[in-house]
Amino acid sequence: MKALCWYGTRDVRVEQVPDPAILNPRDAIVRVTSTAICGSDLHLYDGYIPSMAAGDILGHEFMGEVVDVGSGVSTLARGDRVIVPFTIACGGCEPCGRGLWSLCDNSNPNAWMAEKLYGYSGSGLFGFSHIYGGYAGGQAEFVRVPFADVGPFKVPSTLRDDQVLFLTDIFPTGYMAAENCAISPGDVVAVWGAGPVGLFAMKSASLLGASRVIAIDRVPDRLALARDACGAETLNFEHDDVLDALRTMTSGRGPAACIDAVGLEAHGAGSLGARYDSAKAGLRMATDRLQALREAILACGKGGTVSIPGVYGGYLDKLPMGAAFAKGLTFKMGQTHVQRYLPRLLALIEDGSIDPSFVISHHLSLDEAPMAYDMFLHKAHGCTKVVLTP
């Protein structure tokens, strides 16, 4: 089969690889009909995520048709159309029992690796390095899906792939980020990063009761989409003084919640902090750049929440902990517990409250994936989200 394989920084290639097989009784094989490139895939592309091996198949946002099931799967049948959460969960451990699917005890075969870095291991993920299990991902024609009686979620034929594909990751991610803000009606929520996750966070924040949503980014196309599709007010951090503007826009209170939908490859416009981050990260002396997070902490109103769906991997330098303490902030973060949100988010799609396909800017074939990664990285040609068809 064809698959998109990683070979190093900025080196991904579409290759012929063996078809996947059932390896465990609870596996299923899915023929991929649509798959997307995620902003966090760019961290892999840019070489920021350790424990990648040459030949690893990427991709964690995928959906399609079940073509084979292992002997231990009774919830799926051949022909079922499913979206597959990017977090792999066993369903039998205590975190899974509490709905903390991305913290599953049992789905990471390389748990020892994550333990060395983090103390304890969360769940395995598709296509996201060996620390997270090294599972082959879904930017391919077929995927082996472990614990297929827990993850895959059936979707109705009345909805197109474009409308449901993002249930795999970015829609629940944005929704969980907004839910973590514990929004009270009337709250103002600020979102750093107007990429797809940020956009879903903005939409979700409005659905959950925010009176105003403010989007912060530097790419004009993204800010325009935030304004047009999400009704967000916008700030461009390359021109505007974000902290000042947020103070004014909230009449001196500051946002009730700040969402960092940027993560470890934050840019920041030439501020001293941003330049410092870039230098250290470029030299690999620090692992993460945190200009967005710094600003979110400094901007947040007293007693507010900083909600972090943006991926961080290692250690941060110069985090304004004093500001966070002085204002009594709450931090909520983590990988998305996708399985928890699927029924309610599907219902929002079905009743027309949201059409997730609004984030898509490009439809390409899997063969064009290497070019698509480059385009997505540079936000070229108005690229916001690329959906690939194998």
Place this chain on the structure above:
Amino acid sequence: MNLADWERLVSVVIGAGLVAAALRQRQTLSPRALTGLSLIVRGVSGYCPISERVGLSTRSDDTRHVLGGAGGVKLTESITIGRPRDEVFALWRDLRDLPTFMQGLERVEYVEPGVTHWVFTGPGGTTLEWDAEIINEVEGSLIGWRSLPGADLVSAGSVQFKDAPGDRTAVTVTMQYAPPGGRLGAAVSWMMGWAPASVLREDLRRLKRWLEAGEIPTTEGQSSGRRSGTFGAVQQVLR
């Protein structure tokens, strides 16, 4: 038997010397003769009641000698498993299921009630065998064992089972073993990628996964592009 071969030999030799000296002086029942005689008996039988009383043994495969004090490698690992305590205890107590989740353990067989025979493949493919007995047992909460004389791998330890919140079980393994080849052997094994503490932790993780998820997650045999050998080697070193 609680005397090492060398000590038995020394005992016989000194005993014979004392008896010979006594006989030369025609004192067949003198204290010297009797001491010599008891030393000979001690050496031939390999058993010394005084050593037994005091708790000493020089046998190289006696757990008290090999594992006491600073001897032996000590390991402790714990894990919480989402199954009731009685169920986890019963699985472990049977012993014959242990190879399902313990790396390197080929089989465990009962040779007589209370005594099991263990076959283990160690680093470098060497096969180690030993008999073990349960020396302490509290139904549902504790199993204590030690290897018996003649063991290729001398070990002793215990497994404790305690209730954990949410009707779960906390399993703690505390053990000591004498690595074949002593501390140098242990260092060589570690360099070859065999680190017993992490092996034990992975064994317990496999048990948890088998009981909670019904299978062990794996990516062996999955699809991928061409691989380089570098990462595989790095993985070994990190272990």
